[in-house]
Amino acid sequence: QVQLVESGGGLVQPGGSLRLSCAPSGRLFSVNTMGWYRQAPGKQREMVATIVSSGSTFYGDSVKGRFTISRDSAKNTAYLQMNSLKSDDTAIYYCHADSFLGSAYWGQGTQVTVSS
Numbered sequence: 019q020v021q022l023v024e025s026g027g028g029l030v031q032p033g034g035s036l037r038l039s040c041a042p043s044g045r046l047f048s049v050n051t052m053g054w055y056r057q058a059p060g061k062q063r064e065m066v067a068t069i070v071s072s073g074s075t076f077y078g079d080s081v082k083g084r085f086t087i088s089r090d091s092a093k094n095t096a097y098l099q100m101n102s103l104k105s106d107d108t109a110i111y112y113c114h115a116d117s118f119l120g121s122a123y124w125g126q127g128t129q130v131t132v133s134s
Contacts, residue, residue, distance in 0.1 A: 020044040022113040027128030038098040040113030048118040052096040056109035
C-alpha cells in the first residue's frame with residue numbers, strides 16, 4: 019500500500035517560515051489532486067491548500083496570501099511554503115492525494131508548532 023510521507027515540520031517562531039514536502043513511498047498513477055490538510059488539538063481536520071493536475075490551486079481562508087502550494091507532477095510530490103506563521107497555524111499537517119482511478123492516499127502527518 020503506497021503511503022505519502024511528509025517532512026519539513028518543526029518548531030518556528032511567529033512570523034517565521036517553513037516548507038513542507040510530501041512524497042509517495044512507491045509509485046502512484048494518474049494523480050489528480052494533491053493537497054495539505056491540518057488538524058489542531060480539539061478541532062476538526064481542515065483543508066489548507068490543494069492543487070489540481072491542471073495547476074489550479076485552492077486555499078483555506080485563514081492561509082490565503084501566506085501559504086503557497088506547488089507540485090512536481092513527474093515525481094508526484096507536493097510542497098507547502100508557509101510564511102508569516104501564526105500560533106493558530108500550530109497543528110499536525112497531513113498530505114493527501116487522489117487519483118483519476120478513484121484511489122486516495124494520506125500521510126502520517128508532520129507536526130508544525132508556532133511558538134516563541
